[in-house]
Amino acid sequence: MNRKVVMIEGTRTPFLKSGTDYFDLMSYQLGAMAINGLITKSGIQASVVDRVIMGTVVHNITTPNVARECALTGGIPYTTPAHTVSQACISANAAISGGVDLIRTGQADVIVAGGTDSVSDIPIPFRKEMRKKLFAARSIKTFGQTLKFLASLRPADFKPVVPAIAEFTTDRTMGQDCDLMAARYGITRESQDEFAVRSHKLASEATEKGILQKEITAASFPPNFKNIDQDNTYRGDSTVEKLAKLRPAFDKKNGTLTAANSSFLTDGAAVVLLMSEEKAKELGLTPKVSIKNYVFTGQDPNEELLLGPAYATYQLMQKEGLTINDIDVFEYHEAFAAQILTNLKCLDSDQFAKEKIGVSKKLGEIPLDKFNIHGGSLSLGHPFGATGARLLTTAANRLIREDGNLALIAACAAGAHGHAMLLEHYN
Numbered sequence: 001m002n003r004k005v006v007m008i009e010g011t012r013t014p015f016l017k018s019g020t021d022y023f024d025l026m027s028y029q030l031g032a033m034a035i036n037g038l039i040t041k042s043g044i045q046a047s048v049v050d051r052v053i054m055g056t057v058v059h060n061i062t063t064p065n066v067a068r069e070c071a072l073t074g075g076i077p078y079t080t081p082a083h084t085v086s087q088a089c090i091s092a093n094a095a096i097s098g099g100v101d102l103i104r105t106g107q108a109d110v111i112v113a114g115g116t117d118s119v120s121d122i123p124i125p126f127r128k129e130m131r132k133k134l135f136a137a138r139s140i141k142t143f144g145q146t147l148k149f150l151a152s153l154r155p156a157d158f159k160p161v162v163p164a165i166a167e168f169t170t171d172r173t174m175g176q177d178c179d180l181m182a183a184r185y186g187i188t189r190e191s192q193d194e195f196a197v198r199s200h201k202l203a204s205e206a207t208e209k210g211i212l213q214k215e216i217t218a219a220s221f222p223p224n225f226k227n228i229d230q231d232n233t234y235r236g237d238s239t240v241e242k243l244a245k246l247r248p249a250f251d252k253k254n255g256t257l258t259a260a261n262s263s264f265l266t267d268g269a270a271v272v273l274l275m276s277e278e279k280a281k282e283l284g285l286t287p288k289v290s291i292k293n294y295v296f297t298g299q300d301p302n303e304e305l306l307l308g309p310a311y312a313t314y315q316l317m318q319k320e321g322l323t324i325n326d327i328d329v330f331e332y333h334e335a336f337a338a339q340i341l342t343n344l345k346c347l348d349s350d351q352f353a354k355e356k357i358g359v360s361k362k363l364g365e366i367p368l369d370k371f372n373i374h375g376g377s378l379s380l381g382h383p384f385g386a387t388g389a390r391l392l393t394t395a396a397n398r399l400i401r402e403d404g405n406l407a408l409i410a411a412c413a414a415g416a417h418g419h420a421m422l423l424e425h426y427n
Contacts (some may be wrong), residue, residue, distance in 0.1 A: 001106045004277040006287030006426055009042040010114075010393030011217045012270035015231045015381035018119040022267040025221065026060060027385075028069035030269035031116030034386075035074030037217025038112060038271050044283065046075050050108035052082035053099050054271075055091025055115030057384035058122050070116060070269075088414035089333065090296075090308075091115050092270065092388030093421070099274045100291050109279040114271030115385030122163060130157040167414060169301050174335065174414065175250035177305045179257050182338035185345055189256035192337035193243040196261040196378050198368075199334060203375025204236030211374055211401075215393045233266065233381040261337040266381030270389035287426040288396040289407070293319060294421040301416040306339040308418020309410040310346040314357045316408070316420040324364045328404025329423075331395040333387055333411035334376035343412075344371075373398070387411065392421070399425040 013034050016022050022030065031054055039046050054067035063069045067082040076082070087094040092115030099111035125131065130153075137149050166173045182192070206212045207230055218229040238260070248255035249262060280287050297311040304311075309332055317323070324347075334340050344366055346352040353362040374394060377387060388411060395407040403425075410420040 001104070003104050003106060005100045005103045005291045006275055006277050006280055007289050007291065007392065007396055007423075008273040008275055008280060008285050008287055009038060010270070010272040010389060010396060011037045011041050011215055012386065012390050012393065013219045013268050014216055014228050015233055015266050015268040015383060016228070017233055017381065018265040018267050020232060021226065021228055022118060023120045025118060025267070026063065026121050027056060027058065027116045027118040027269070028063045028066050028073060029221065030118060030267065031066065031070030031271070032073035033219050033221075034114065034116065034217060034269040034271045035070055035076065035112055038273055039075055041217065042273050042285070044110070044273070044285070047077055048110050048283070049076055049080050049112055051099065051102060051111045052076055052080060053085060053095040053111065053113045054082070055085050055087070055093070055095040055385040055388065056117055057086060057088060057091055058117050058119055059086070060121060061123060066116065071112075076112070086385070087417060089335065089382070089384050090388055090411050090413040090417060090419040091385040093411060093419040096272060096274070096388060096392060097294050097296070097421070100294065103274060103276050109276050111274045112271055113274060114269065114389035115383070115387075116269035117383040117385040118267045119265040120267050124160045124162055127157065127159060127161055133157065167301055167305065173250060174305065175257050175262060178336045178338050179251045179255040181306060181342055182256050183254075185342045187256070187338045187341045187345070190240070191341055192256060192261040193240050195337040195341060196243060197238045197240055199372065199375045199378040200235045200238040202373060203231070203234035203379035206374035207231070207234070215397060231380055233264070234375060234379040257336055257338060261378070263335050263377045263382040266383045268381065268383035268386050270383075270386040270393065272389050272392050289399060289423040290426050292422040292424050294419065295319065297418040299416040299418065305414075305416045306335060306412045307343060307346065308412035308416065309333070309420065310343040310352070310418075311356070312418035312420035313347060313408065313410050314363060316422055317363060320422060322406070324366055327406050327408045328370065328402065329395050329398045329407035330366055330371045331391045331398070331407065331409045332372060332376065333382070333391060334372065334378040335382070335412055337378060339412060388419070392423070395423055399423065
């Protein structure tokens with residue numbers, strides 16, 4: 001069985017900088033708002049949903065299967081199973097791809113898939129020595145044992161361990177790796193700042209024109225029920241001159257990455273509604289796109305941590321027998337301006353094609369008038385587990401608005417992973 005899978009609708013909460021208006025919320029609450037918004041926006045009955053799959057990166061120990069809490073709080077019946085997946089920055093991509101497979105193979109007809117993350121609610125543990133003492137303290141039964149436990153505590157035990165956004169295998173942060181990659185591929189500071197300014201200005205323009213509003217579900221929550229209906233992430237007044245004044249953020253001496261040409265910590269959730277084509281017809285729904293194909297790739301974490309989009313794009317285009325000119329819409333995750341510029345450079349490099357892909361001809365240059373034309377993660381923000389669903393929603397809406405035929409979304413992720421997915425305008 002190989003049924004056609006279609007996307008009916010997608011939505012997201014406003015993306016907010018961590019530590020702002022979502023500061024007191026948990027990630028499941030953001031996911032619940034997105035799911036509830038998707039059900040309302042699509043007009044379906046929540047009871048028709050066969051499965052909910054959510055991606056997440058910042059795991060809260062009190063909601064280990066955050067998808068279940070998102071679903072129940074978001075209005076999905078308790079009879080609908082839900083599970084959580086995690087693959088760093090492509091967690092939502094993994095959730096969506098898993099949903100596609102379930103529908104394609106006939107195991108489900110209707111799936112809500114996406115992701116949620118709140119870096120504002122990141123778990124901060126004690127050091128290992130303190131955790132060992134607390135673990136042993138579970139068996140305390142007498143007052144004497146309590147006094148002995150208290151006497152064993154030292155001031156250093158109370159020092160928290162703030163999680164670092166670093167690769168476990170290399171112990172380097174993604175920013176440090178990207179600085180090294182930018183130097184290796186000759187990506188200048190000026191070109192990075194120019195791309196970052198482009199992203200911010202495009203996001204600002206798209207917001208002013210109401211384009212992004214069509215994919216956002218307003219957020220409102222107790223105690224004050226403030227209505228939040230747009231992102232607080234982009235800076236429309238960004239200029240290359242302003243960005244040039246900033247100091248390097250990772251390699252303080254020789255680096256070219258700054259806070260402004262890198263994505264930032266963000267809270268938010270995004271989901272899409274997937275169905276079999278037959279089920280969509282039965283329910284009288286008009287799909288936006290069909291999911292043609294997808295790939296996941298793995299590279300060397302030491303040398304190619306952020307090159308996933310280039311590898312995945314090559315692999316997917318080869319599978320489908322397509323060229324750059326066949327694609328009307330490109331939506332790529334912008335982890336860093338340097339990451340995007342390096343991947344675009346690799347796609348237009350004969351040397352990369354020969355040495356890394358094993359083909360004689362490069363894919364070519366992606367026209368920027370097709371690429372992330374409403375901004376991207378540099379300006380809209382990047383809730384780790386949710387970005388993949390934002391990419392899919394934006395690409396689908398662009399295909400309709402621009403009357404295109406094919407769209408390609410791609411992203412990199414920690415662990416040196418890549419993902420790409422091909423969408424076709426549903427006709």
